[in-house]
Amino acid sequence: MAPVSPPRHDRLDAWDDALTSLQLLQLDPHGFGGVCLRAPHGPVRERWLRALASLGLPLVKVPGSADAERLLGGIDLAHTLQTGQLRMQAGLLQQADQGLVCLPMAERLQPALLAPLVQALDSGQVPATHHHTAPCATRFGVVALDESLPDEPGVGAALQERLGLWLDLQDLSPSDIDAGLNDGMNIGSDDDLQVRLSPAALSRARAQWPQVQASDTQLHALCASAQALGIGSLRAPSLALRVACAHAALNGRSTLDDEDLGFAARCVLAPRATQWPAEPSQEQASESPPANDKPPEPPHNLEPPEPTPNEPPPPADATDHRADDPPPDTAPPEPTAEDLQDMMVAAALASLPPHMLDALAMQQGARSSHTSGRSGQTRAGQQRGRPLPPRPGRPGGHARLHVLATLRAAAPRQRLRQVAPVAAPADLRAKHTATESPRRRIAIRAEDFHIQRYQQRSSSCLILALDASGSAALQRLAEAKGAVELLLQQSYARRDSVCIVAFRGASAQLLLPATRSLVRAKRAMTGLPGGGGTPLALALKMAHEQAAQLQRQGVTPILVVLSDGRANVTLQGLGGRAQAQSDAQSWGQQWRASGHRALWIDTSMHPDAQAQHLASTMGASYLPMPQVQAQRMARAMDSLRTGPA
Incomplete structure (x- = not known):
């Protein structure tokens, strides 16, 4: 299931933003917090890292095996054991003062290391430990290399929030980089990849930076854009303002323009988006002037005076002016905060991948449901x-x-535990030569x-409840079969499984018990008939029973319901729409009480209020999908399985 790749010019713009971010790091290594680079191993990431190394900044790499003492400083154990005297060593954070800390595989950073790292970023000093009586001052930026797969959690939220620049180069290939020139900068090969600012340009940009001014309208637009994208932290618009001012200083400007704000929207605000901007409300629309309000027209009895014989006729363009046009010598009006907000939101949305709509909609539903059951829950052993x-x-x-x-x-x-050696008998002392030294033992308590x-x-199991009723059942089942095949192909290495419950007529059927076998899944879904009533309550009851059984086995259950939500068969297998809806609501509440995650994919032609109400009752994310597509459905299921709990 390969994601849809953005157009080539968008990928080149992403690479251009990545190179500009390097120049911002050279301008101020620790002023923006750092960079979060999401890119797999490959030539694209290596080219960016070589450009980072060419900046000449101190760069300290934190290995994956580092512990708290290596990061913060502590005892030099080898020297201490060899000499018997306590010796301290500086930590990696202290060595990175006025430089950068590189975190390979930052998504695997343990909380024991993440907490002091974030604390040092905020305070500008290494926190005190039991070996250090006072904190040590240090200022550094972080380059977090996110190497996680699309189905794995990324860098920790606490660290991500403090990194100003977020770059995503997953869809970029070396052929895209070799394709063009950006802003006069040749990016065709490693030899001519020059992003390092000259000393004169660097000093000029640093002198220009404090003089960059942002208007109140631009500040309001930054905050309004962050709010429209669902960003609740004030740190994001603050970092966006700092990035925009630095971008303006790099280009020799003393005021912000649309290019600076657009760069900040793409690299700071867009990756943090948690929702799509809401449409203008009716109240805002009512405040705007009505469309039929026109400016007063000039009296019809007034005609332009005829030119005299000694007076030249007026220019041709002078007669083309309308009464409501501004004079030709006046400057264009300044953009309002709403105009700047629309521009920044449009720039942010243009940089998002095509499948972000589904992911943001599901995350919004998951936040409102407060459910748990994340795939691959961790447990201490x-x-x-x-x-x-x-x-x-x-x-x-x-x-x-x-x-x-x-x-x-x-x-x-050890020095506190040293005791005087016990005198040995004379016959034992005679056995030792003068060249032998007494052994020193380590006292351990x-x-x-x-x-x-x-x-x-722990592994996870996706319980898929398929609505096989109605005239469109065959098309739904065919696309669901394709989605299940895609999921099983990707879930084999994770040891995840799939369970299928089909419901139609007057009963629900366990079509496929929890399995990782792609062959069994294909065989079970082949020839499944469609049509009949919708026993939704029976399906939710069976899914709840399967989830309880899986939980007893140590497997995390996740439910995906593919239905329009129009239940018309009761728990007893009888007709009756009102009672069927009541039974479905009851079992939906029981699923919510279990605390497991769920997703409702609405197959109605238009988003149905009844399905939305059932999804809310279950605590499930809601995703309308009138035309069921296998890849889109599989991507939504995978996002639910790997998304934050």
Whole structure:
């Protein structure tokens, strides 16, 4: 299921924005918080990283195996154990002062490292630890390399919020970069990729930056655009203003223009969007002047005076003026805050991928439902999984001793634990030669013990409730079959499964128990008849029973309902629309009480209020899809499975 690729000129604009972001980093490495780059391993990302290295800024890479002491500073364990004297070492954050911290695989940064990193970004100093009595001053920016797949969570929200520039180069290929010139900058090869500002240009931009002024109208437009895109944090428009002013300084301007605001909208506001802008309300429309209000026309009895013989005729364009046109020598009116807001929102929406509408709609529904059940929920374990930072504790049972952390905890206390050696008998002393030195043992106490921990991810199961009733059932079932095949092809490596419940006539049928077999799924959905009534309550009841069984097995259940929501069969298999709707509402409330996530795909020709009400009762995200498409449906299911809980 490959996402729709944006047009080529949009991809080139994304690369141009990526190069401009490098110049902003050179202008101020830590003033914007940093850059969040979403791009897979490949020549495009390597070319951008080589351009980053050419800026000449101090660049410190934080390896994935780094712990809190390596990041913040602590004891030099090797030297301390060798000499018996306590020796401290500077952390990576302190070494990156006035430079950049590069985080490969930033989406896997553990909370134990994310918290002090974010704290250092906010305060400008490394927080104090049990080894340091006072914090150390440091100022740095962060380059977070997001290498997550489309079905995996990205960089942590706390770190993302503080990174001003967000770049997405996933759809960019080397052939796109080799295709053109942007702003006179040759980006055809690595040799001529020159983004580093000259010393004169850098000093000129830094001198121009404090002089850049933003009008009240532009400030209002920034905040209104952020609000229209669903951005609740004030940090985003503040960073957008700072980025726009820096962009203007790079171009030698002392005031902001549309180009500066558009760049800030694309790189700061658009990636943070959580909703599509709402349409103008009726109240706002009523405030605008009515369309039939026209300016007063001049009296019809007044005619232009005839030119005298000694007077030249008026110019041809002078007679073309309308009465409501401004004089030709007047400047065009300044854009209003609404005009600037529309421009910035349009620039932000133009940079979003085509499938963002479905994702934002689903996220909005998920936030309103307050449901849980995220796919791949993490749980702490002590046997296997992703290693977590060790914690103090006693080994025993399934808890394993973390030797290195135990030694680190015991090293600072060795001098306090030294005792006078016990005198050995004379016959034993005679066996030792004069060249032999007494052995030094490390004194370890119970309070030094640290145990190893691991993080495990549970698998998930997508319960698909298919409405096989009605005249359009065959088309829905065919597209649902294609979506299930796409999901199973992608979910094999994650060990996720699919369960299918089909309902039509007077009953609901467990068409396919939870399975990862693509062959079984194809066989089960082949030849499924369509038509008849809509026993929606029976389908929700069966889905609830399957979810309870999966949860007992340690699997996270997620429900996707593909229906128009017009239930007309009761739990007893009898007709009656009112009772059928009441039964469906009852089982929808029980699903919401279970706390699992759900998605309702409405197949009506127009968004149906009844389906929206049922989705709200279930705590499900609502997505209208009159023409069911396999790829769009599979993408929506995958976004639900991997989206934030």
